[in-house]
Amino acid sequence: MEVGMAQSVTNTPASQVNRVKFLVGGLIILAVVIWLIISSTQASAQYFLTVEELNAKGSEVAGRSLRVSGAVIGDTIQYDPQTLTLTFQVAHVPGDNKEIEAQGGLAEVLHTAVVDSNRPRLNVVYNGVKPDLLRNEAQAIMTGQLGEDGVFHADELLLKCPTKYEEAVPEQVEGSS
Structure with missing residues (x-):
């Protein structure tokens, strides 16, 4: 490889796995927050x-x-x-x-x-x-x-x-x- 040549960034399988983990983790956190809001609203409703x-x-x-x-x-x-x-x-x-x-x-x-x-x-x-x-x-x-x-x-x-x-x-x- 030549010194002046730019390296191309490729999507390796490891980076795709990390991206999927990040998205799944974010969705889980969002679901938990929504569940907490709904359950606390129902519990306090009288x-x-x-x-x-x-x-x-x-x-x-x-x-x-x-x-x-x-x-x-x-x-x-x-x-x-x-x-x-x-x-x-x-x-x-x-x-x-x-x-x-x-x-x-x-x-x-x-x-x-x-x-x-x-x-x-x-x-x-x-x-x-x-x-x-x-x-x-x-x-x-x-x-x-x-x-x-x-x-x-x-x-x-x-x-x-x-x-x-x-x-x-x-x-x-x-x-x-």
Whole structure:
């Protein structure tokens, strides 16, 4: 071979094997990443039901991880600070925001749900410290499982009190202009 002549690069069988290994390895990594995304999304996906929907499904969803929303009925709140056991009832509120707005907003819907004794209701048990916002007509968003006895056992309890977040102008601001 002459010194000035360029060597031609040829595809040797060894380089083709390495290329195939690289492609197969890349495809395996891609498949694992896709599988992890899909499986974690399905595991974290939860049902979001209204009290009425939960009562209708009943034993069909018993034992599953569920998320339920309802209006807290203040007269039913019972708390044992020794055992940290909190029990209360929630009443059905619509799950559709358009329906809530058509009925006068969230505060009005929560009030109507609590005073209407014909609304579907759900007994709830929660073990933990009693939240400060747990009061009559608060919106409760609970994550947990429906027991065979029809009682919802909440693992997580989030509360929204619409009257606390209503826009109000402080008195000193109104009179200062």
